[in-house]
Amino acid sequence: MSHANIDTKSPSWIIGHVETTAGNIPLVSTKLTAIDILGFWRMRWGIRRMNYKVDPGLYAVGSPGPDSPVLVSANYKMSFDILRRAVSSHNTWLVVIDTKGVNVWCAAGKGTFSTGAVLWQIKLTGLQKIAPHGTIILPQLSATGVKAHEVQKVSGLRTVFGPVRADDIPAFLNNGMKATAEMRKVKFGMIDRLALTPVEVKGAFKYLVLLSAILFILGGISWSGFFLERAWRLLAAAGVALLGAVLMGTVITPMLLPWIPGRAFSVKGGQVGLAWALAIFAHNWNFLSGVGLPGITNRIAALLAIPAISAYLAFNFTGSTTYTSMSGVRKEMRLALPAIIGAGIIGTVVFITGLVMR
Amino acid sequence: MGLVYLKDVATLILDKEKCTGCGICVDVCPRGVLAINSKEAFIVNIDLCIECGACAVNCPFNAISVKSGVGCAKALMKNRKGNAAPCCGESSGSKGC
Structure with a gap:
């Protein structure tokens, strides 16, 4: 889906746009509203979970430029919400893959969050033109489906795996894109x-x-x-x-x-x-x-x-x-x-x- | 508090001949199963392995093999023989994170 049709029924979390050489990119809010929080609870109870999606494509947080980091996400709205809330203090691009509304780990296991899907979305959004010096940061849990070295080879953009949890992304970015051993582990508290x-x-x-x-x-x-x-x-x-x-x-x-x-x-x-x-x-x-x-x-x-x-x-x-x-x-x-x-x-x-x- | 599942079941195999010690397997492993020592990967604790396959998929030198799949009773009860596809995210699913 292109962003053109977002304007007709634009979600409340799109708060403007960022102008780029490849057109206007929707700017997203990093604050979650009561409706987003309500969505969390709805998902936890499994109510109408199948259609809790974000349109795939490219989004902006803050005022990103040609060398800003590019975070890749699933299009399950809960994954996307947690990510946009986590990166509030950084100027970043967000590339949303079409995972049919399924979270990162499960989508990678199912094959919808794949090397091909990431490359396809990069191509579709014109990312190479918009962020030619940006680093692509894949969620670590997509590693069961995505070969980072292949994304890097084909896209020509430096590609790394970010931390498991979106909440660790600011620390990861501030740390020169290095994840600590703790950030690499799944928790189950x-x-x-x-x-x-x-x-x-x-x-x-x-x-x-x-x-x-x-x-x-x-x-x-x-x-x-x-x-x-x-x-x-x-x-x-x-x-x-x-x-x-x-x-x-x-x-x-x-x-x-x-x-x-x-x-x-x-x-x-x-x-x-x-x-x-x-x-x-x-x-x-x-x-x-x-x-x-x-x-x-x-x-x-x-x-x-x-x-x-x-x-x-x-x-x-x-x-x-x-x-x-x-x-x-x-x-x-x-x-x-x-x-x-x-x-x-x-x-x-x-x-x-x-x-x-x- | 480290939760560990059954002993001696994981199918993870590391071919030290092919390993170059690049460390990508250590980066992608969500369980800390692998580590690098003197430019070579080694298995720290195989019982921690959940067979997600991230290391095997991302090893540029095909030095790792694992029979990957999901440790999900619901998925395996539906499909006893084959590699069960994750059922999470489907209407009968159990995971929503």
């Missing part, structure tokens, strides 16, 4: 992990609804018909256990990740699930006996099914982390998945046995 949990919870919601529906049906059904009151009572009692199992796998395990023993996610999640089951027993040893179920089958079912649910959801979190490998996840899938499924099935069978004995 508490805040990073918590930011990812809303989407996990949302993703698990459909399973929660499905399992609740099954509990409801199992609770009400009997040889002599369906009893609504029984169904509600079972759901109310067992639903809390179920909700807890889901939250243990989607929120508590990611949050406490470094402190839970073991390396495999299913092992970590399983332990947290087990702790939840034990907490339920500690609160009420005859858990679910109020709905007329034998205590022993309930306890066995809970000890198997709750850790299985938490372990499965924790295993699902592997893709959201920054420290898992494909070989590792494949190994965990081979070893842990059968155990999780087995525990889930046996737990369900035992629970149903208890219901039949009622």
Whole structure:
């Protein structure tokens, strides 16, 4: 897309333009507005995430010239917002690649943030004319898809990898475009992990609804018909256990990740699930006996099914982390998945046995 | 607090014969897996490797090989055999950063 059509519905963060030999380049604000911040939260909950994009092309921050640095970004608006906010104190060019609204790391893995895509956007924007002495700074996490030496060779512009985090760009620029070892590492701190949990919870919601529906049906059904009151009572009692199992796998395990023993996610999640089951027993040893179920089958079912649910959801979190490998996840899938499924099935069978004995 | 995933699984291989010690692999590695010592790269800790492939892609001398892919259970469960494409950023995705 060219910048020509931006004028017709220009986004609020475009605050003017910079004149160059290759035409006017939109000038972007480095301040985020309430709407941008709202967008962050919307994205964290995964609401209409597919269309959170910026038009690809060239943008200016401050008053850049022919030798100003050129920062390359994905066209996911959250990536772009973090970048423009980070470079507020520098005069820079921003080249936005068409990654279909996907963040840098994922787009590089998918192949949309590639050597070809970077070269194409450089050519399209006439960057060689606008910043003939500028250095192209690629986000480090695009390195899985972009060969810096090839971008340099073809474009004729010096090309380097910047830091992992946009927030380190000012320090990187002030340091003669040298990144420290710390700037080169992906982090996965508490805040990073918590930011990812809303989407996990949302993703698990459909399973929660499905399992609740099954509990409801199992609770009400009997040889002599369906009893609504029984169904509600079972759901109310067992639903809390179920909700807890889901939250243990989607929120508590990611949050406490470094402190839970073991390396495999299913092992970590399983332990947290087990702790939840034990907490339920500690609160009420005859858990679910109020709905007329034998205590022993309930306890066995809970000890198997709750850790299985938490372990499965924790295993699902592997893709959201920054420290898992494909070989590792494949190994965990081979070893842990059968155990999780087995525990889930046996737990369900035992629970149903208890219901039949009622 | 360094989070480390499973031991002895990463497929990273460094060919010291081809390495010139240029250091680009050290620059692109987001996990500090590689370092340079007397003009040659070496693997500091292979268990830190997430097989992202950045080093192999950017090595101008093809001195590094790794079976790269994403460490994502959702993607691998969808595609058990092949190199799973990242599913993040799709409607079922999990990552939004």
